[in-house]
Amino acid sequence: MKHVGLTGLIGSGKSLVAHIFEYLGVPVYSSDLRAKYLMEHDPGLSHKIKLLLGSDAYDGTNKLNRKFIASKIFSNTDLLHQLNSLVHPMVGLDYLEWAKQQNTPYVIKESALLLDVIHSQPVDKIIVVSASESIRIQRVMLRDKLSELQVRNRIQNQRHESELLAQADYVIHNDGNSFITKQVLLIHMELLKFASQQ
Numbered sequence: 161m162k163h164v165g166l167t168g169l170i171g172s173g174k175s176l177v178a179h180i181f182e183y184l185g186v187p188v189y190s191s192d193l194r195a196k197y198l199m200e201h202d203p204g205l206s207h208k209i210k211l212l213l214g215s216d217a218y219d220g221t222n223k224l225n226r227k228f229i230a231s232k233i234f235s236n237t238d239l240l241h242q243l244n245s246l247v248h249p250m251v252g253l254d255y256l257e258w259a260k261q262q263n264t265p266y267v268i269k270e271s272a273l274l275l276d277v278i279h280s281q282p283v284d285k286i287i288v289v290s291a292s293e294s295i296r297i298q299r300v301m302l303r304d305k306l307s308e309l310q311v312r313n314r315i316q317n318q319r320h321e322s323e324l325l326a327q328a329d330y331v332i333h334n335d336g337n338s339f340i341t342k343q344v345l346l347i348h349m350e351l352l353k354f355a356s357q358q
Contacts, residue, residue, distance in 0.1 A: 162266035162355045163259065163282075167274035168289030169318050170311070171296030171303070173334035177289050178270045180344045187262045191271035194258075195251050199224055208246050213239070234313050248273065252281045265355035275319060275327055285354065287347060288328040290321060291335050 166181075166188070168174045178188045198205055200222055209217050216228045233240040251271075259267050269283060291299075293315070300311045325331060330350070332343045 161259070161262065161264065162284045162351070164266050164268045164351060165274040165278070165283035165286045166268050166270045166289070167272060167286065167324060168291075168334075169296060169321055169324070170272065170314055171299040172289040172291045173299075173332075173340070174270055174272070174289050176334070176340065177287070177332055177344060178268065180341055181268055181348065184344070184348050185264070186266065186268055186348070187264055188268045188270055189255050189258050191251050191255070191269060191273070194254055195247050196224060198250050198254060199247060202250065205246065205250060209243065212242055212246065230314075234310075234317060237317060240317060244273065244276070248277050249280075252277060255281070266351050272318070275324065278327075285329040285351065286327050287330045287332060288321075288324045289332045289334050290325065291333075295335060 166174060166178060168177075175190075178190065182188050199209060200206065200218075206218060206222060213229060213232050217225055217232075219225050229243075233243055255269055266284075268287075269281075271277070274283070274286065297308060297311050297315070300306060300314070301308060304311075306314075330347045332340065332347070334340055
């Protein structure tokens with residue numbers, strides 16, 4: 161079984177692309193969703209996060225206080241890196257356990273931070289979802305009900321798209337004018353062929 165990374169910057173449309181792959185029968189692991197799950201359900205991890213960010217990182221029912229966390233980490237890159245260093249090793253182990261349970265030619269790991277963990281969690285191929293910054297900002301403002309400044313603050317903590325594209329085996333253009341499903345289908349066929357060669 162092959163491991164395929166799916167990445168892109170905030171608002172690029174990774175989740176949309178992931179859903180199309182799922183529709184085609186490809187198992188997709190959402191690093192973001194699993195990270196949130198682990199942050200809320202692993203007592204050891206939630207304890208470390210409270211030590212790092214303060215007890216306000218969680219509400220009374222041990223649910224993440226996302227607004228509080230965002231206000232802390234998106235204005236302090238050191239805190240962001242410390243939080244990532246707590247969460248992402250656990251996500252990596254969780255992914256490996258999940259992947260063992262799949263029985264398909266390839267699986268997809270969707271992760272905005274794929275290139276940050278690729279040295280410790282390598283993949284066989286990388287798909288990058290690309291969109292212009294203006295489109296990405298509009299999407300995130302609508303989706304998350306954020307101001308343009310708040311979105312730009314989040315963007316500045318991410319890699320430049322050129323860094324992602326330099327590592328890409330495949331690029332999906334999601335600018336609103338391209339046919340996403342057709343692009344995914346073509347990549348899916350190539351990945352099936354690639355997976356069958358081993």
